[in-house]
Amino acid sequence: MKRIRSGRPRARVRDAAATRQRLFAAAAAEFAARGFAGASVDRIAAHAGLNKAMIYYHFKSKAALYREIIRDMFEAFGRRVSGVAASAATPADKIREYVDAFAIEAAAHPHFPPIWFREVAEGGAHLDDATVADMALILRSLTAIIDEGVEKKQFSPVNPLLVHAGIVAPVLLYFATAGIRARLERTGVRRVAGIDRAQVVAHVQRVTLGLLEGRIA
Amino acid sequence: MKRIRSGRPRARVRDAAATRQRLFAAAAAEFAARGFAGASVDRIAAHAGLNKAMIYYHFKSKAALYREIIRDMFEAFGRRVSGVAASAATPADKIREYVDAFAIEAAAHPHFPPIWFREVAEGGAHLDDATVADMALILRSLTAIIDEGVEKKQFSPVNPLLVHAGIVAPVLLYFATAGIRARLERTGVRRVAGIDRAQVVAHVQRVTLGLLEGRIA
DNA sequence: GTCTATAAATAGATAGAC
DNA sequence: GTCTATCTATTTATAGAC
Numbered sequence: 395m396k397r398i399r400s401g402r403p404r405a406r407v408r409d410a411a412a413t414r415q416r417l418f419a420a421a422a423a424e425f426a427a428r429g430f431a432g433a434s435v436d437r438i439a440a441h442a443g444l445n446k447a448m449i450y451y452h453f454k455s456k457a458a459l460y461r462e463i464i465r466d467m468f469e470a471f472g473r474r475v476s477g478v479a480a481s482a483a484t485p486a487d488k489i490r491e492y493v494d495a496f497a498i499e500a501a502a503h504p505h506f507p508p509i510w511f512r513e514v515a516e517g518g519a520h521l522d523d524a525t526v527a528d529m530a531l532i533l534r535s536l537t538a539i540i541d542e543g544v545e546k547k548q549f550s551p552v553n554p555l556l557v558h559a560g561i562v563a564p565v566l567l568y569f570a571t572a573g574i575r576a577r578l579e580r581t582g583v584r585r586v587a588g589i590d591r592a593q594v595v596a597h598v599q600r601v602t603l604g605l606l607e608g609r610i611a
Numbered sequence: 612m613k614r615i616r617s618g619r620p621r622a623r624v625r626d627a628a629a630t631r632q633r634l635f636a637a638a639a640a641e642f643a644a645r646g647f648a649g650a651s652v653d654r655i656a657a658h659a660g661l662n663k664a665m666i667y668y669h670f671k672s673k674a675a676l677y678r679e680i681i682r683d684m685f686e687a688f689g690r691r692v693s694g695v696a697a698s699a700a701t702p703a704d705k706i707r708e709y710v711d712a713f714a715i716e717a718a719a720h721p722h723f724p725p726i727w728f729r730e731v732a733e734g735g736a737h738l739d740d741a742t743v744a745d746m747a748l749i750l751r752s753l754t755a756i757i758d759e760g761v762e763k764k765q766f767s768p769v770n771p772l773l774v775h776a777g778i779v780a781p782v783l784l785y786f787a788t789a790g791i792r793a794r795l796e797r798t799g800v801r802r803v804a805g806i807d808r809a810q811v812v813a814h815v816q817r818v819t820l821g822l823l824e825g826r827i828a
Numbered sequence: 829g830t831c832t833a834t835a836a837a838t839a840g841a842t843a844g845a846c
Numbered sequence: 847g848t849c850t851a852t853c854t855a856t857t858t859a860t861a862g863a864c
Contacts, residue, residue, distance in 0.1 A: 410829070413829080413830090426732070427734075428648060429646050429647075429648055429649065429729070429732070429733075430646075430649070431645060431646055431648045431649030432646065432647070432648030432649070434856085434857070434858090435857085435858065435859085436856090436857080436858090444830080444831095445830065445831055445832085446858090446859090447830075447831070447832085447859090447860080447861095448829080448830065448831090449859095450858090450859065450860075451829070451830080452829095455858080455859080456858065456859090507732075508731075508732040508733075508734075509732070511728045511729070511731050511732035512646070512728070512729060512732045514725075514728050514784065514787050514788060514791070515643070515646070515724075515725040515726070515728035515729045515732070515787060516646075516725075517644075517725075517787075517788075517790040517791060518788075518790060518791040518794060521791070521794075523798075526794060526795065526798055527798065529791075529795060530795055530798055530799065530800045533795070533800050533803070534800065553802055553806065553810075553814075554802070555792075555802065555803045555806060556781075556806070556810075556811065556814045559780075559781040559784050559785065560777065560781050560815075560818065563776075563780030563781045563783075563784045564773075564776040564777050564780050564781070566780075567731065567776050567780045568776065570731050570732060570734075571731060571734075571735075573734040573735060574731070574734060574735040574738070574746075575772070577735060577738075577743060578743065578746060578747055578750070581740075581743055581744065581747050582747065583747045583750050583751065585770055585771070585772065586750065586772045589770065589772060589773070593770075593773075594773065597770075597773050598777075600827055600828075601777065601818060601821075601822055601827060603827075604818075604821060604822070604826070604827030604828070605818055605821070609821070609826055609827055609828065610817055610818060610820075610821030610826055610827065611817075611821070611826065627847070630847080630848090651838085651839070651840090652839085652840065652841085653838090653839080653840090661848080661849095662848065662849055662850080663840090663841090664841090664842080664843095664848075664849070664850085665847080665848065665849085666840095666841095667840090667841065667842075668847070668848080669847090672840080672841080673839095673840065673841090
């Protein structure tokens with residue numbers, strides 16, 4: 395007598411969570427390369443080895459999928475950065491780790507820098523409130539580090555937004571411009587393609603600490 | 612006897628150059644707001660008070676129009692910046708003017724910062740060789756200023772790409788984030804919306820010169 | 829959960845009248 | 847030079863079979 399399977403049907407369930415993840419990864423790459431409007435749900439599905447309809451099954455819409463990717467990115471930045479602010483390190487070391495945090499996340503997630511640049515250009519049109527809260531967390535973390543340094547007479551006060559801009563913009567620019575820099579090098583500009591990540595991070599750390607430690611008139 | 616007009620027909624020629632200019636301006640705004648893929652030639656034409664077909668008459672295609680806007684932007688940056696490098700000012704003043712150049716152009720052309728950010732994200736996909744040449748000119752101008760300062764024992768040598776990134780990325784970020792900063796301020800983050808252009812420029816000038824003049828260990 | 833087929837809207841681009 | 851009308855391709859999204 396053949397045993398009839400009862401309960402919920404399992405059929406060819408390849409594991410829903412894994413499918414979702416494959417779609418998410420394919421979408422991140424597509425949005426990074428072409429932007430929200432330029433991305434095609436057909437291409438995302440094909441690149442994930444799945445069908446377009448799955449996107450609407452696992453996510454609500456193209457826009458919802460995009461918002462989830464944006465949220466994930468700022469969450470990742472925010473989580474790492476607030477961990478840095480809460481550690482027991484000295485303020486100077488926290489600044490070094492703050493800089494490194496963006497480089498680490500950008501290196502681990504190559505789609506972060508292009509998506510970040512596009513979202514800036516878009517004026518934050520796709521940011522939901524949770525994401526704005528994560529951005530606020532990032533800035534508050536830096537503010538806390540600076541305040542601590544000032545209180546301990548190790549830093550002089552500088553507007554956190556200016557400090558933040560001086561860190562994130564150059565670091566993410568480095569990651570996002572690998573292709574352009576290679577092309578520039580081919581047209582004769584030197585020392586633009588060969589710079590490595592450690593150099594950039596060290597440079598930004600040095601400049602930021604020089605600023606905060608008052609070594610700049 | 613009615614005089615018959617001879618020669619080339621003038622008809623309702625509203626002035627071709629002005630029409631072209633209107634389309635160009637409308638396209639710049641549309642591309643800045645929505646990106647290349649997100650922009651619609653219908654909207655561009657409507658916003659210019661003209662018909663879609665005029666875009667294909669005055670420009671070759673949507674892509675050609677976009678390339679012309681990109682080229683115009685980097686030409687404007689390049690022209691101003693190479694003028695700075697060629698002046699008779701001291702190296703330190705040239706650095707100050709180099710920083711100011713980007714702020715001046717960004718303030719005069721509000722579509723520059725978003726388009727610059729998008730093009731970075733795109734990996735330079737729409738850059739023709741003339742535009743890459745303009746980008747190279749910008750970097751060569753900064754290199755010349757730094758080299759002059761080093762030769763005159765006023766600067767210590769620093770990789771021009773790192774200097775450039777530390778200038779352009781924060782300055783353009785400031786202009787591109789006006790909307791997001793206002794939203795952040797509404798959610799409780801302080802001192803992000805109220806910063807004015809002069810403050811940002813002065814800050815970046817100070818940091819860059821601190822770096823170049825060796826006041827940072 | 830995953831697929832095929834298709835609806836419905838919108839895109840870029842061109843032909844041809846004026 | 848400027849317009850209307852239209853072609854064709856592509857898009858997001860959904861219905862329904864399995």
